[in-house]
Amino acid sequence: MPASPSAARAINDREALLLLRDGPLTAGQLTRLTGLSRPTIAELVKRLGDAGLVTVVGEADVRRRGPNAQLYGIVRDRAHVAALDIRTHSVAVVVADLLGTVLAEAATPVDRDTPASAVDRTVDLVTDAARRAGAQALHSVGIGVPGLVDPATGELRRTPGLPQWHGGVMSALRDLPGRLVVENETSVAALAEHRAGNAGDRDTFALLWLGHGTGAALVLDGTLHRGASGGAGELGFLPVPGVPGPVPGNGFHTLASSAAITALAAEHGLTATAAPHEPSAAAVVREAVAVGAERFLDALADRVAIGAASITSVLDPGCVVLGGEIGRAGGDPLAARVADRLAAWSPIPTTVRPSALGGSAVLRGALLTACEAAQDDLFSHCARA
Structure with a gap:
């Protein structure tokens, strides 16, 4: 059954808005991209202009006779969003416009x-960051927080070792x-x-997160896999040989947390x-790469590979990104x-970056979720109008 005229308009409006989310376009470009x-x-x-979502933002930079075509873009200040990175001992926040341009930040x-x-x-x-950004109100707030988040309710579940606040x-x-x-x-x-890092082609x-603590996240066929209870990727709880269990906080965390890596580094002198707000291990790993501390990097790789192998042997993701401050500090030498x-332990081919x-x-990820939540709501509201 063909869509009704109102339903067709809603579909077209949303498709155009999603295209404009990536940058301004002319009417001709929208015609080619949508087929309308x-x-x-x-x-x-x-x-869309009457709805306050789209406006003229400039002219196309094209040499031709007559006036240049107008560029249409989403009205950036149609809504404001915030993102928070909540750690155990610190909080960072950014406030941005509807397309994610940061207007204020603090930690x-x-x-x-x-x-x-x-x-x-x-x-x-x-609230102070929102005020400095000129936001009268925040449409959406995205939060990245350690611990288990119920995928059905969005509620933070009690997780051993995390602070009450x-x-x-x-x-x-x-x-x-x-x-x-x-x-x-x-x-x-x-x-x-x-979206913006080292897995854009996957x-x-x-x-595999290597920061103050450890963890993992799985993207399968372009979709984040959270697990039935939100616990997919809680690698810190993974039992490992030689570590007593079951005790909260024991497991892979005792091998690859910042404290564990700092202690390992001390053993190697x-x-x-x-830097402020940086895990202590990130600095020693960065120093190890700079001075070519081969024995330490080998010992660290032995530990990290245990966590990576537990993922690759079950899910075969094809690519593992060593994330967090420590993963970035280790760079290509650690990867x-x-x-x-991994290649020595298993025939499963795996790229490590x-x-x-x-x-x-x-x-950055919390900001992406906040922007998408606001855009989805505003775009859907326009479609229903």
Whole structure:
């Protein structure tokens, strides 16, 4: 059954908006990309303009007789969004326009031993950044947070070792106007690596997170795999030989967390000073690569490869990105060593790459989720109008 005229208009409007999300286009370009007629595109652009979603943003830079074609783009300040990267001891926030251009950003350390103060400080950070960005209200807020996030409800589930104030922040932010989108930090980091990092050419890959803690995220056929309870990729709980269990916090985490890697580095006579808010191990791994500390890098690769092999042997993703600050600090030297170990242990071919984004992937991914939530809502609302 053919679509009704109103349904067809809604489909066309949404397709055009999704195309414009990637940058301004002329009416002629929209005609070619959508396959619609020029009169239909002209009517569509006027309709979206009347709805306050599309406007003229310039002219096409084309040498020809007569006036240049007008470029149409999404109205960036139609809505504002925020993104948060919530760690154990710190919070970072950005506020951006509808297309993700950052307008204000801030970060602050928090004291996990005073939950009420940590919650107040986080809320103040968000509201102050929104004010500096000129946002009257926030349409959507994307959050990357350690721990289990229920995929059905978006609620943060109790996870061993995480501070109490995380739950308080979620409750406080839900009381603010706007839509809250909560994801596990490694999951949003994988989205960022897929869109803007080192996995853009892969529809299926795994991100092995190496930061303060450890974890993994799985993108299968272009879709983030969260698991039945939101626990897919919780690699820190993976039992490993020689580590007593079952004890919360034991497992792969004791091999590849920042504290474990720093201790390993000390055994090899390596020390370095980390940047603010950076895991201590990132600095020593970066130093090891710089000075060519082969024995330490080999020992580190032995540990990281255990986590990578647990993913590749079950899911065969074809590509593993070593994420987080430590994965990026290790660069190609660490990635190559991990790849060698995987090849020696299994016939499953696996590419191993370092992260292009490091720790910033969490905030970048949280911003992507916030922008998409706002765009989906506004575009769908326009389609229904």
